[in-house]
Amino acid sequence: MKERIRLYLGIDGGGTKTAVTIITDTRAVVGEGTGGPGNIAVTAEPVLRRSVLEGVSQACAIAGLEIADTHFAGVCAAMAGYSDEERRQRFFELLKGLVKADRYRIEPDYVAAYWGATLGEPGIVVIAGTGAVAYGRNAEGESYREDGLGYLLGDRGSGFNLGLHTLRYTLDRMKEGNVDRLAAAVLEFTGAQSQSGIVRWLYGDFVPAKVAELAPVVGALADEGDRAARDLVAKMARCLRHSVRQVRHKLWLPRDVPVYMLGGLWNIGSFFRSEFIQPTWRVEGEGDDLSGGRFLIGTPHADAAYGAALLALEASLTGS
Amino acid sequence: MKERIRLYLGIDGGGTKTAVTIITDTRAVVGEGTGGPGNIAVTAEPVLRRSVLEGVSQACAIAGLEIADTHFAGVCAAMAGYSDEERRQRFFELLKGLVKADRYRIEPDYVAAYWGATLGEPGIVVIAGTGAVAYGRNAEGESYREDGLGYLLGDRGSGFNLGLHTLRYTLDRMKEGNVDRLAAAVLEFTGAQSQSGIVRWLYGDFVPAKVAELAPVVGALADEGDRAARDLVAKMARCLRHSVRQVRHKLWLPRDVPVYMLGGLWNIGSFFRSEFIQPTWRVEGEGDDLSGGRFLIGTPHADAAYGAALLALEASLTGS
Numbered sequence: 001m002k003e004r005i006r007l008y009l010g011i012d013g014g015g016t017k018t019a020v021t022i023i024t025d026t027r028a029v030v031g032e033g034t035g036g037p038g039n040i041a042v043t044a045e046p047v048l049r050r051s052v053l054e055g056v057s058q059a060c061a062i063a064g065l066e067i068a069d070t071h072f073a074g075v076c077a078a079m080a081g082y083s084d085e086e087r088r089q090r091f092f093e094l095l096k097g098l099v100k101a102d103r104y105r106i107e108p109d110y111v112a113a114y115w116g117a118t119l120g121e122p123g124i125v126v127i128a129g130t131g132a133v134a135y136g137r138n139a140e141g142e143s144y145r146e147d148g149l150g151y152l153l154g155d156r157g158s159g160f161n162l163g164l165h166t167l168r169y170t171l172d173r174m175k176e177g178n179v180d181r182l183a184a185a186v187l188e189f190t191g192a193q194s195q196s197g198i199v200r201w202l203y204g205d206f207v208p209a210k211v212a213e214l215a216p217v218v219g220a221l222a223d224e225g226d227r228a229a230r231d232l233v234a235k236m237a238r239c240l241r242h243s244v245r246q247v248r249h250k251l252w253l254p255r256d257v258p259v260y261m262l263g264g265l266w267n268i269g270s271f272f273r274s275e276f277i278q279p280t281w282r283v284e285g286e287g288d289d290l291s292g293g294r295f296l297i298g299t300p301h302a303d304a305a306y307g308a309a310l311l312a313l314e315a316s317l318t319g320s
Numbered sequence: 321m322k323e324r325i326r327l328y329l330g331i332d333g334g335g336t337k338t339a340v341t342i343i344t345d346t347r348a349v350v351g352e353g354t355g356g357p358g359n360i361a362v363t364a365e366p367v368l369r370r371s372v373l374e375g376v377s378q379a380c381a382i383a384g385l386e387i388a389d390t391h392f393a394g395v396c397a398a399m400a401g402y403s404d405e406e407r408r409q410r411f412f413e414l415l416k417g418l419v420k421a422d423r424y425r426i427e428p429d430y431v432a433a434y435w436g437a438t439l440g441e442p443g444i445v446v447i448a449g450t451g452a453v454a455y456g457r458n459a460e461g462e463s464y465r466e467d468g469l470g471y472l473l474g475d476r477g478s479g480f481n482l483g484l485h486t487l488r489y490t491l492d493r494m495k496e497g498n499v500d501r502l503a504a505a506v507l508e509f510t511g512a513q514s515q516s517g518i519v520r521w522l523y524g525d526f527v528p529a530k531v532a533e534l535a536p537v538v539g540a541l542a543d544e545g546d547r548a549a550r551d552l553v554a555k556m557a558r559c560l561r562h563s564v565r566q567v568r569h570k571l572w573l574p575r576d577v578p579v580y581m582l583g584g585l586w587n588i589g590s591f592f593r594s595e596f597i598q599p600t601w602r603v604e605g606e607g608d609d610l611s612g613g614r615f616l617i618g619t620p621h622a623d624a625a626y627g628a629a630l631l632a633l634e635a636s637l638t639g640s
């Protein structure tokens with residue numbers, strides 16, 4: 001007969017996949033799995049159900065468990081689309097139907113990303129992808145989020161933001177009749193041949209992720225030394241630096257608190273990363289906003305699914 | 321038997337209505353009519369067909385004509401959604417099927433608005449509604465458009481822009497725990513009770529027009545002397561002033577060239593209008609960008625449907 005141990009389930013639902021991790025009281029991973037799309041605001045309920053079921057079943061199988069016979073001490077689901085309260089409530093009901101547990105908890109995705117990266121130690125995660133958000137927590141357990149308000153209200157320093165600035169830059173160059181290397185690269189990428197072609201590309205079936213697809217184009221040119229691309233990329237790096245400094249300031253975090261760079265945008269090039277860590281590039285027409293010094297960059301300890309599992313464990317310990 | 325006279329048809333298609341005017345060689349109006357929605361980029365083809373047919377039939381009836389028996393010397397349709405080239409081509413075919421004419425012409429809506437307002441004399445129209453565009457023409461017949469690139473790339477000084485800045489302002493005040501009069505008005509208007517409530521209101525079924533609906537709320541408070549509302553409204557007025565100055569500069573127009581204020585945003589309050597005509601309000605944290613002096617404001621001579629009819633006439637005269 002098996003020893004009875006307490007198990008905690010963490011679920012990290014994103015736009016394209018749902019990651020699942022099961023841990024024990026001692027924080028040891030006993031199973032992991034993945035399912036399909038898990039953004040609760042945009043994913044249809046049957047798909048969401050299948051994503052979660054698939055991920056949890058896989059993780060259970062690896063742990064030598066049957067999902068139907070397993071009763072978790074705690075479950076935490078950290079889901080993209082969290083801010084849609086109505087959908088969140090419906091997902092909560094769906095989750096209770098799929099998984100048996102003593103406690104259920106739903107958190108924003110960036111909170112789980114923080115817990116995974118830091119294991120709960122003071123620190124700041126700066127997540128840059130199509131959107132952008134910075135989130136930190138201090139030794140007293142106070143937390144603060146900066147930005148993360150979506151493409152119309154913020155997402156400063158995001159892939160969307162970089163793409164949009166690049167489109168504006170391109171339109172300006174076309175207006176001047178001076179299509180430089182960056183503008184030419186944008187025209188090639190979008191297949192546009194005129195100002196109105198750019199406008200059509202942007203607004204036709206608009207989604208923020210489409211605009212973010214321009215980011216790697218700019219990032220690559222910045223790495224090659226293109227001045228215009230460097231200006232744009234450096235501006236984004238500075239937006240993200242600003243968000244991190246805001247979090248550090250609001251939480252009274254020491255200057256050497258680790259900063260964890262998460263999200264796909266960090267892969268667009270080494271210039272972008274180095275300008276974030278310690279800027280040296282002077283953006284034309286801007287003052288010397290190179291303050292804040294070098295960031296201490298941390299290596300993430302684990303992923304957001306593990307972070308979610310830790311949150312399930314923490315909730316269970318504190319009774320919250 | 322009737323005298324045969326040359327007739328010109330002007331069509332002004334907007335988001336909610338389509339206005340039609342028939343004029344003669346001597347620019348005299350002989351018929352007017354209106355139909356339903358006429359934005360070619362977003363209106364379904366059967367609706368578009370009905371809108372045009374209704375407007376043209378009404379105008380013909382007033383002129384004592386039957387649409388089926390009437391052959392126009394020229395037709396000009398100035399349609400919202402013009403930049404969608406594919407839709408424009410389809411609308412062109414539809415128009416040819418509905419109305420018989422020697423010449424057909426399709427123009428952006430702001431060009432017809434300019435011709436209606438100025439009757440072709442040098443001048444600048446600044447159209448502010450959900451979006452924003454400035455367009456002018458000089459004595460040599462050169463024209464220039466500033467902005468009009470939609471809510472993601474521009475529309476500076478538009479109702480959308482004002483609404484979005486107001487939402488950002490409200491989020492900032494909520495973050496500080498300092499909900500002032502303007503922020504309270506926004507919360508009441510949106511029905512939101514929290515930051516995430518604002519975010520949901522904005523992104524749920526987002527259309528730019530929804531954001532622009534906040535503009536009258538801010539405009540009214542600005543008229544009452546509310547400082548925050550005045551700052552925001554003055555910023556928008558300054559964006560529009562900038563667009564007008566750009567048009568004036570590019571076309572070498574004299575300082576006293578008339579400026580025509582068109583579009584619904586001008587109705588949000590007298591403070592907005594006077595800040596546009598001659599700014600006096602100093603926006604907090606901004607330099608003294610009050611340059612450019614007082615604008616000479618013109619009273620529009622006619623509407624965009626009449627302007628479109630003039631464009632039809634002009635095309636016929638110049639053979640363009």
